Amino acid sequence: MTDSTPQESQTTTEVTSPERASLWKEMRTRDDWWSIWIGGVLLAIAFLAVYLNLPRDFSEQIAAGDSVKVSSPLKKWIAKPGDWSSNPIDSIYRAATPGDADGRNAVEGRNLLPGLLGVFCISLVVFGGGIAAMGHSPLKFAGGFVGVFLLATLAYVLAGQEVVKHYNLEYALWALAVGLVVSNTIGTPEFLKPAVRTEFYIKTGLVLLGAGVLLSRLLALGVPGIGVAWVVTPIVLISTYVFGQKVLKMESKSLNMVISADMSVCGVSAAIATAASCRAKKEELSFAIGLSLSFTVIMMVVMPLLIRAMGISEILGGAWIGGTIDATGAVGVAGSMLGEQAKDVAVTVKMIQNILIGVTAFGVATYWVTFVETKDSGIRPDAWEIWYRFPKFVLGFVAASAVFSTLCGVLPGGDEIVDAMVKQSTKTLQGWFFCLAFVSIGLESNFRELAKFLKGGKPLILYVCGQSLNLILTLAMAWLMFEVVFKDSVQNLVK
Amino acid sequence: MTSKQADNSTQTTVGGNAGRRRLAAIVAAVALLWLFVLPAIGQNPAMRAAIAEREAQGIDSGAMFYTDLELMDDVLARLKQFHREHPDALWVPGSSR
Numbered sequence: 001m002t003d004s005t006p007q008e009s010q011t012t013t014e015v016t017s018p019e020r021a022s023l024w025k026e027m028r029t030r031d032d033w034w035s036i037w038i039g040g041v042l043l044a045i046a047f048l049a050v051y052l053n054l055p056r057d058f059s060e061q062i063a064a065g066d067s068v069k070v071s072s073p074l075k076k077w078i079a080k081p082g083d084w085s086s087n088p089i090d091s092i093y094r095a096a097t098p099g100d101a102d103g104r105n106a107v108e109g110r111n112l113l114p115g116l117l118g119v120f121c122i123s124l125v126v127f128g129g130g131i132a133a134m135g136h137s138p139l140k141f142a143g144g145f146v147g148v149f150l151l152a153t154l155a156y157v158l159a160g161q162e163v164v165k166h167y168n169l170e171y172a173l174w175a176l177a178v179g180l181v182v183s184n185t186i187g188t189p190e191f192l193k194p195a196v197r198t199e200f201y202i203k204t205g206l207v208l209l210g211a212g213v214l215l216s217r218l219l220a221l222g223v224p225g226i227g228v229a230w231v232v233t234p235i236v237l238i239s240t241y242v243f244g245q246k247v248l249k250m251e252s253k254s255l256n257m258v259i260s261a262d263m264s265v266c267g268v269s270a271a272i273a274t275a276a277s278c279r280a281k282k283e284e285l286s287f288a289i290g291l292s293l294s295f296t297v298i299m300m301v302v303m304p305l306l307i308r309a310m311g312i313s314e315i316l317g318g319a320w321i322g323g324t325i326d327a328t329g330a331v332g333v334a335g336s337m338l339g340e341q342a343k344d345v346a347v348t349v350k351m352i353q354n355i356l357i358g359v360t361a362f363g364v365a366t367y368w369v370t371f372v373e374t375k376d377s378g379i380r381p382d383a384w385e386i387w388y389r390f391p392k393f394v395l396g397f398v399a400a401s402a403v404f405s406t407l408c409g410v411l412p413g414g415d416e417i418v419d420a421m422v423k424q425s426t427k428t429l430q431g432w433f434f435c436l437a438f439v440s441i442g443l444e445s446n447f448r449e450l451a452k453f454l455k456g457g458k459p460l461i462l463y464v465c466g467q468s469l470n471l472i473l474t475l476a477m478a479w480l481m482f483e484v485v486f487k488d489s490v491q492n493l494v495k
Numbered sequence: 496m497t498s499k500q501a502d503n504s505t506q507t508t509v510g511g512n513a514g515r516r517r518l519a520a521i522v523a524a525v526a527l528l529w530l531f532v533l534p535a536i537g538q539n540p541a542m543r544a545a546i547a548e549r550e551a552q553g554i555d556s557g558a559m560f561y562t563d564l565e566l567m568d569d570v571l572a573r574l575k576q577f578h579r580e581h582p583d584a585l586w587v588p589g590s591s592r
Contacts (some may be wrong), residue, residue: 086534158525159557162546163533170557185518212562220574222585269559329558332566336552343552344570351561419568427562434559489584493577 020388031200034130036396039207042126043400046425047407049074050417062413070416072424078122079115080428080435081156083165091160092116119432120149127200137194144195148443151178152435168300168330172268173293175435176286179442188443198440202276203393205433206361208426209269210400213358214408214418221348224481224490228323229352232473236264237360240466248458253372254280257364258288259459263466266354267292267326272434273357277365277394278372282441283449290450291463292326300330304337315490318342319478322349324470341494345482358401365394 027033050072055061061068081091096109124145132138155175159165164174182188188196218226237260244256258280262271268289275285303325307317318341321334328350335346369389374381381389408414453459482490536542549556553565561567577584 085537086530088529158529161529161533161537163537163542165555165557166542166546166549168556170559172559181518181521185521186514209560212560217561217571220571222578224585267559327559328561328564329554329556332552332554332558332564333549333556336549336554343554343566344573347561347564347567348570348574351567354561415571419562422562427560431559485588486585489581489588492581492584493574 026392029134030392031130031134031197031203032392034134035200035203035207035393036399038126038130038204039210039396039400042122042208042429043211043404043421043426046072046074046421047404047417049425050421054413054417059412062416068413068416070413070420072420074118075424077115077118078425078428079112079119080431081116081153081160082110082112083160083162084157085162088157088161091157115428116153119429122429123149123432123436127197127204130200131194131197140191140194141197142195144192147189147192148195148436148439151175151182151439151443152432154178155435155439167297168293168327168333169297170268170293170327170329171431171435172289172438175438176289176442176445179439180445180447181442183443183445184447192443196440196443198282198437198444199276201433201437201440202272203391203396205430205437206273206276207393207396207400208430208433209273210358210397211404211418211426212422213355213397213401213405215355215401215405216408216415218352218355220352221345222486222489224319224478224486225349225352227481228319228349228474228478230356232323232470232477233264233353233356236466236470236473237261239469240264240462243465244458244462248462250458250462252281252284254278255284255288255453255459256462257368258284259291259462260466261360261364262288262292262326263295263463264470265356265360266328266350267296269328269354270357270360272437273361273397274364277361277391278368279391283445283453286438286441286445287450287453287459291459295463295467296325296327296330299325300327300334304334307338313483314339314342315345315482315494316475316478318345319349319482320471320475322346323353323474323478324467325350328354344494358398361394362398365391 021029050070053073054070055068058068058070084090084094090110092110092112094107094110097105097107099106124142127145128138128141131141152175155178156171158174158178159169159171218230240260240263241257244250244260245253250256254275257278258271258275261274262268264270265274271285271288271292274280275288280288303321304317307320312320317338318335321338321342322331322345325331325334328347331346331350332343335343366386369386369391370381373389374385404418408418411417537546553569555563555565558564
């Protein structure tokens with residue numbers, strides 16, 4: 001995405017720069033590199049916290065095939081507001097109630113305040129440190145960060161209302177809305193601006209996300225899963241992008257790419273990764289996410305009805321849902337409307353697709369610096385030019401994925417250790433960083449900037465055409481894999 | 496878009512008192528929706544049942560990534576077990592017969 005400071009944005013608009021900063025200097029002054037350092041340190045601490053807290057006989061228990069509970073001591077200190085039904089305070093603090101005599105209607109108590117404070121302190125320290133190292137005032141950052149963090153907390157509370165959550169209206173949408181409301185009514189207050197660091201938050205969040213992109217899970221459904229998620233998805237992504245450029249002649253290549261990726265891969269997370277990789281404008285990312293979430297809600301309701309009406313089997317229906325509905329949560333919901341088997345197949349196919357975002361981010365970043373950014377200038381980039389322009393945080397993202405995939409494979413109980421680390425600490429931090437980023441985007445955006453994308457309807461046509469192709473190809477591939485080639489194996493799987 | 500451009504475009508749309516009035520109106524509307532309307536919808540028996548079912552199944556409807564879904568643990572454990580028992584099943588057509 002285009003950077004938020006004039007100095008940085010200058011570097012993104014130049015095709016070649018006559019004077020290059022040394023690699024060492026870049027490593028100390030660019031948010032691309034700082035996102036890697038911060039992400040790396042957080043991942044290392046989170047991993048060690050789990051690893052050093054393992055039971056003494058952990059390896060023996062794993063070798064014996066026992067189920068071992070692994071936990072992170074950081075869990076208590078890293079939290080986000082939870083769900084609530086009628087009282088928003090419940091999202092952070094709720095007293096336990098015993099329920100009636102036989103224990104029914106009992107409510108578990110919760111106090112997430114230490115976790116929220118923990119996240120605030122961690123974020124303030126790591127980003128404040130990065131900001132200082134990049135030559136900006138950490139004090140001004142800290143003053144603004146308090147406000148941005150409070151707005152992000154409000155977004156999480158809005159997203160946590162159970163009905164809102166039920167309809168898959170993710171926190172990204174509310175974070176964006178909260179920021180937009182402030183910037184388009186009273187204007188973004190001056191004191192907040194030093195903490196409006198969209199790129200920095202997103203890139204760091206993506207490095208953390210890399211730890212959940214575990215390559216071993218690619219093979220969870222063998223050839224059928226790869227066929228649906230890894231053969232169809234890239235075909236749809238590339239075809240939709242080419243369609244947008246050659247047929248619709250979309251002016252913005254980056255918007256074309258972000259919509260193609262979020263529609264074909266996995267919604268918001270893919271949109272974030274792709275937008276950062278191709279340096280899309282902030283408004284383009286916001287628009288693509290709004291588009292994706294709108295269609296997700298529709299498809300989440302319509303697809304199960306359509307599958308039933310067409311008489312499609314649960315397994316095939318689940319695979320179809322997993323390969324086509326953008327958002328992971330919505331895939332689970334739509335799959336469960338068809339049945340247990342459909343739900344399991346749907347979320348597994350979606351998980352395999354989730355893992356594709358690492359490859360997508362790397363591929364898009366490479367394509368962008370090699371072909372798109374240099375095309376207008378007519379300059380053929382050499383290897384150094386490509387390296388110089390390559391968004392380095394993608395390397396951190398890919399490295400995190402490679403390191404934790406390897407740890408999963410080589411450590412006894414590696415799956416359990418990495419799972420505990422991700423689910424009990426880094427996943428929550430990553431969510432906060434994305435939430436801070438979306439609040440920042442809202443604070444920097446204007447309603448009119450978003451509305452202009454609707455003119456002419458090209459992005460809408462792109463999404464509808466791309467999703468139609470996705471629906472057809474995914475159904476065909478899922479039918480071939482699950483109902484023809486691997487029919488017997490799949491029947492055994494669901495027994 | 497740079498922050499400078501964003502600032503300029505934002506400044507054209509906001510005003511002092513008018514902006515504050517608009518913000519107050521939006522805050523009131525959000526409070527009305529989130530504190531009264533949505534909780535009332537949530538009390539609808541059909542909605543209650545649907546929400547309870549999702550929770551029981553470990554489905555977070557707002558999940559952005561597979562690691563957000565609690566149910567993945569069980570699904571992955573079952574798949575692991577299946578692959579142990581049928582190592583070639585999903586790799587070679589007809590191998591599980």
